[in-house]
Amino acid sequence: MSHVVGIDLGTTNSLVAWVRDGEPAVIPDPVSGEVLLPSVVTVDDRGNVYVGREAQRRLLTDAGHTVYSVKRFMGRGAADVSDEASHFPFSLAGDGEGVVRIGLGERAFTPPEISAFILRELKRRAEAYFQERGEFDFEVDRAVITVPAYFNDAQRTATRDAGRIAGIEVLRIINEPTAASLAYGLDRRRVGTIAVYDFGGGTFDISILRVEDGVFQVLATNGDTHLGGDDIDRLLVEQVVSEMGGEPTPEVLQAVRLAAIQAKIDLSSQEQTELRVDLAGQGAAPVYRRVLDRASFERLIAPVVERTLVPCRAALADASLGPGQVDEVVLVGGSTRIPLVRRAVEELFGRRPHTELNPDEVVAIGAAVQANILVTGNRDMLLLDVTPLSLGIETMGGAMEKIILRNSTIPATGTEMFTTFVDNQSSVDIHVLQGERELARDNRSLARFRLRGIPPMPAGLPRLQVRFQIDANGILSVSARELRTGIEQAIEVKPSYGLSEEEVERMLLESFEHAEADVEARLLIEARNEAESVVRATEKSLRNPDLQAARGTELAPGEIEAIESALADLRDALNGNDRAALEAKTRVLNDVTRHLAEVLMNRSVRAALSGRSIDHVE
Amino acid sequence: MPADSRSLVLQSCRHCGAGAPAEAHFCPQCERILSVARHGDYFTFFGLPRKLTIDLGDLERRFRDLSRRFHPDYFYNASPAERLASLERSSYLNDAYRVLRQPIDRVEYLLKLEGLAPAGRQQAGADASRLEPGLLEEVFELNEELDAIHRARAAGAPADEVSRRLEAAARPIEARAAQQEERLAALMARWDELMEEAGPAPRPVAEEGGSSARRQTLEALRTLLDERSYVENLLQLLARERGELHP
Numbered sequence: 017m018s019h020v021v022g023i024d025l026g027t028t029n030s031l032v033a034w035v036r037d038g039e040p041a042v043i044p045d046p047v048s049g050e051v052l053l054p055s056v057v058t059v060d061d062r063g064n065v066y067v068g069r070e071a072q073r074r075l076l077t078d079a080g081h082t083v084y085s086v087k088r089f090m091g092r093g094a095a096d097v098s099d100e101a102s103h104f105p106f107s108l109a110g111d112g113e114g115v116v117r118i119g120l121g122e123r124a125f126t127p128p129e130i131s132a133f134i135l136r137e138l139k140r141r142a143e144a145y146f147q148e149r150g151e152f153d154f155e156v157d158r159a160v161i162t163v164p165a166y167f168n169d170a171q172r173t174a175t176r177d178a179g180r181i182a183g184i185e186v187l188r189i190i191n192e193p194t195a196a197s198l199a200y201g202l203d204r205r206r207v208g209t210i211a212v213y214d215f216g217g218g219t220f221d222i223s224i225l226r227v228e229d230g231v232f233q234v235l236a237t238n239g240d241t242h243l244g245g246d247d248i249d250r251l252l253v254e255q256v257v258s259e260m261g262g263e264p265t266p267e268v269l270q271a272v273r274l275a276a277i278q279a280k281i282d283l284s285s286q287e288q289t290e291l292r293v294d295l296a297g298q299g300a301a302p303v304y305r306r307v308l309d310r311a312s313f314e315r316l317i318a319p320v321v322e323r324t325l326v327p328c329r330a331a332l333a334d335a336s337l338g339p340g341q342v343d344e345v346v347l348v349g350g351s352t353r354i355p356l357v358r359r360a361v362e363e364l365f366g367r368r369p370h371t372e373l374n375p376d377e378v379v380a381i382g383a384a385v386q387a388n389i390l391v392t393g394n395r396d397m398l399l400l401d402v403t404p405l406s407l408g409i410e411t412m413g414g415a416m417e418k419i420i421l422r423n424s425t426i427p428a429t430g431t432e433m434f435t436t437f438v439d440n441q442s443s444v445d446i447h448v449l450q451g452e453r454e455l456a457r458d459n460r461s462l463a464r465f466r467l468r469g470i471p472p473m474p475a476g477l478p479r480l481q482v483r484f485q486i487d488a489n490g491i492l493s494v495s496a497r498e499l500r501t502g503i504e505q506a507i508e509v510k511p512s513y514g515l516s517e518e519e520v521e522r523m524l525l526e527s528f529e530h531a532e533a534d535v536e537a538r539l540l541i542e543a544r545n546e547a548e549s550v551v552r553a554t555e556k557s558l559r560n561p562d563l564q565a566a567r568g569t570e571l572a573p574g575e576i577e578a579i580e581s582a583l584a585d586l587r588d589a590l591n592g593n594d595r596a597a598l599e600a601k602t603r604v605l606n607d608v609t610r611h612l613a614e615v616l617m618n619r620s621v622r623a624a625l626s627g628r629s630i631d632h633v634e
Numbered sequence: 635m636p637a638d639s640r641s642l643v644l645q646s647c648r649h650c651g652a653g654a655p656a657e658a659h660f661c662p663q664c665e666r667i668l669s670v671a672r673h674g675d676y677f678t679f680f681g682l683p684r685k686l687t688i689d690l691g692d693l694e695r696r697f698r699d700l701s702r703r704f705h706p707d708y709f710y711n712a713s714p715a716e717r718l719a720s721l722e723r724s725s726y727l728n729d730a731y732r733v734l735r736q737p738i739d740r741v742e743y744l745l746k747l748e749g750l751a752p753a754g755r756q757q758a759g760a761d762a763s764r765l766e767p768g769l770l771e772e773v774f775e776l777n778e779e780l781d782a783i784h785r786a787r788a789a790g791a792p793a794d795e796v797s798r799r800l801e802a803a804a805r806p807i808e809a810r811a812a813q814q815e816e817r818l819a820a821l822m823a824r825w826d827e828l829m830e831e832a833g834p835a836p837r838p839v840a841e842e843g844g845s846s847a848r849r850q851t852l853e854a855l856r857t858l859l860d861e862r863s864y865v866e867n868l869l870q871l872l873a874r875e876r877g878e879l880h881p
Contacts, residue, residue, distance in 0.1 A: 398705055
C-alpha cells in the first residue's frame with residue numbers, strides 16, 4: 017500500500033510528516049538528516065533544478081535564477097505583486113491580468129510550478145525514507161497539504177494545482193492553524209476554546225477554535241497573507257543597506273538578507289549579536305559589521321508585531337469572545353520564537369502561550385494526522401473549518417452581494433437567482449468575488465462565469481438558480497439550473513488568477529521531462545557534498561599539530577604545497593556548477609592527500625601505542 | 635403535493651430505491667448515506683419539532699453528532715455518489731446549524747417555511763401601517779439626534795457634554811430594544827404552544843385562514859422583525875458613537 021503524508025508547504029521552509037503506528041512524526045532527509053527543506057528553487061542555464069540547501073547556496077552566487085518565498089505569489093496576478101517585485105532578485109512577469117510568472121533564465125514558471133519542485137523534493141525525500149526502512153511499496157502518491165487559513169480560493173486552488181503538477185493526489189487542503197491545533201489536541205484536554213497564533217515566514221493567521229468531544233470547530237479566523245518574518249527581515253535589510261551606502265548587487269543583497277536573518281535568530285536567545293555580512297570569494301574581511309541589541313531590534317520590528325494584533329481582535333469579535341475567554345493559546349511558525357512576539361500575544365490574551373511543540377514542525381504533524389484520518393476513516397477527531405472570506409457576486413452598479421458569509425463552517429452552500437434582461441437572451445455573465453468590502457472592485461476577483469444555453473423566453477421570465485458550493489478544502493465550485501425547465505446550465509469558468517485545467521495537465525507532463533534534468537541536478541549536489549567533505553578533511557589535516565614535525569621527514573619536499581594548490585583548485589570549483597570539474601578536482605585532492613593522511617594516522621597510532629607525545633618518538 | 639401529506643414526505647435512496655422517513659440520513663435498507671431530499675427542512679433534518687425555542691447546547695450536540703456521521707472526511711473511500719451525498723448533506727447541516735442557532739434567522743426561516751412573505755423593509759414598504767404607531771417618528775428623531783451628536787463631537791464639543799447627550803438619546807433606544815426582545819420571546823413561546831396544540835404535522839400556515847391563531851402569531855413576528863431592524867440600526871449608530879467617544 018502506497019503512503020500518504022502531510023506536507024507543510026511553507027514560505028521559508030517546507031517539511032513532510034506521516035503517521036507511524038498511530039504516532040505522527042516528521043520525515044528527515046535520509047542522507048543529510050535534515051527535517052526542514054528550505055523553500056528555495058534554482059533553475060540553472062542548462063535547465064537543472066535545485067531545491068533546498070543547494071538552491072539557498074546559489075542565492076549568493078546566482079541570485080537572479082533563484083526563487084524564494086514563492087508562496088507569496090501563489091494565486092496572485094502580476095498587478096498584485098508589482099509593489100513587492102523590487103524586493104526580490106528574480107524577475108516577475110505577466111501582464112496585469114492572469115497569473116504571475118517568474119522568469120528564471122530561459123524559461124518563465126508559474127508559482128504552482130515552482131511550488132511543485134518543492135513538493136517533488138519532499139515526495140522524493142519521503143520515498144527514500146520509506147525505502148530505507150525496507151518497505152516494499154515506498155511510493156508516496158497522496159498528501160494533505162496545508163495553507164494559511166486566510167488564503168483565498170485562488171491561492172488554495174494554486175496550491176492544489178502545485179500538488180497535481182508534482183504528481184501528488186491532494187486529498188485535502190487544510191488550514192495551518194487548524195492543523196496545528198490537531199497536533200496539539202492529540203494529548204491535550206478535550207474541552208475548551210483555543211486561539212492559534214500562526215506567524216510564519218510570509219503569512220499571518222489567527223484562528224479561534226472550540227474543541228469538544230474530539231471535534232475541532234473553528235469559530236473564526238482572520239489574518240494577512242502578506243505579513244511574516246520576511247517583513248521583519250526586510251526592515252533589517254533596509255537598515256543595513258542604507259548604512260552600507262551605494263547600490264548593492266543582487267548577490268550582496270542576498271548576503272545581507274541571510275546575515276539579517278541570522279541576527280534575528282540570534283536575538284531570540286541573546287541580548288545582543290553582531291550582524292556581519294561576508295561575501296563568498298572576497299577574502300576574510302566582512303563588508304559590513306555592526307553590533308545589534310535586542311531593544312533596538314524590538315523598536316524596529318514593533319510595528320510589524322502590532323499589525324498581527326489587528327486580525328486577532330477581529331477574529332475574537334467574530335467569535336463573540338473576549339480575549340479573556342480563550343482557555344489556551346498556541347504559537348505556531350518560526351516568527352513566534354521572537355520574544356517580543358511572545359510578549360505581545362501573552363499580553364493580548366492574558367495568558368502564557370503554549371510552545372511545547374516545535375513551531376516549525378507542528379503544522380506538518382497536524383497535516384499527517386488529518387491525512388491519516390482521511391485514509392483510515394478514524395472518527396476520533398474531526399476538523400470543522402470555516403471559509404475565511406465572504407463569497408459574493410458583482411451586482412448591477414458594481415456592488416458586492418454576499419452569498420456565503422465569512423466564518424461559515426465548510427462545506428457550505430449558497431444560492432442566488434438570476435434572470436434575463438432582454439427577450440430570448442441565451443446567456444448571463446456572472447462575476448464571483450471574495451472579500452469583505454462593499455464595492456466589487458475592492459474585493460478579490462475569483463472568476464467570471466457565463467451561463468449558457470438558457471431556453472428562449474421573454475425577458476425576466478427565466479429563473480436561473482446558481483448554486484455556489486465551498487467544499488471542505490475551502491475551494492469553490494458552481495452549478496446552475498433553470499428552474500422553469502429544469503435544464504442544467506453549462507458553465508464556462510475563467511479563473512481570474514488561476515491555471516486552466518489544460519495548463520495544469522501540460523505542466524504535469526513537463527514535470528516528467530524535468531525529471532531527467534533533476535537526475536543531473538542530484539548528481540551535482542552529491543558531487544558538491546563529496547567535494548566539501550574532502551575539503552573539510554584536508555583543512556583538518558593541514559591544521560594538525562603533527563604536520564610541522566612530518567614536514568621534511570616523512571613528507572616529500574613540495575608535498576604540502578601540492579596539496580594546498582589542489583585544495584585551492586577544488587575550492588574554486590565549488591564556487592561554480594561544473595560537475596565534471598568538481599569530480600575531477602575532488603579526485604586530485606583525494607590522491608595528493610592520501611600519503612599525508614597515512615603519515616598522520618601512523619603518527620597518532622604510534623603516539624597512542626607508546627603513550628608518549630610524538631616529539632619524543634624519534 | 636396535498637397539504638395533509640407532509641408527514642408522508644419520504645426520501646428515496648438513489649442506490650437501492652428504498653423509501654426513508656424525512657428525518658433519516660442513511661437508507662434503512664442498504665445503509666448508504668442519502669442524498670439531500672428536495673423537500674426537507676432544517677428542523678426535521680436536526681430531528682427537532684418546528685418550534686422556535688431551541689436549547690442551544692442540545693443543538694450543538696446534535697450538530698457535532700451529525701457532523702461525525704456524514705462529514706466528507708469519512709467518505710474518502712466511498713463511491714462518487716456517496717461522496718457527493720456526504721458533501722451535500724454536510725453542507726446542508728452547516729447551513730441549517732447557522733440558521734437555527736440565531737433566533738432572528740430562525741424566525742425568518744420559519745416564516746419562509748410556513749409560506750409567509752419574508753420580513754424586511756424592502757418588501758414591507760407598503761406595509762408600514764403594520765408597524766407600531768409612532769415608531770417611525772421616534773426612530774427618525776433619534777436618528778437626527780445621533781447625527782447631531784456626531785456633528786457636535788466632530789466640531790469639538792466637550793466630551794462630557796457629548797456623553798450626556800448620547801446617554802439621553804440611548805435611554806429610549808435601549809428601552810425599545812428591551813421591549814422588543816421581551817415581545818419576541820413571548821411570541822416565540824406562543825408559537826410553540828400553538829404547535830403543541832396543533833399536534834403532529836399540521837398544515838402549512840399559508841393555507842390557513844387569516845384568523846388562525848398560528849397565522850396571527852407569525853404575522854406578529856414578521857412585523858416585530860421589521861420594527862426590530864429599525865431599532866437595530868439605531869443601536870449600531872449608538873455603539874459607533876460610544877466607540878468613538880471611548881476608544
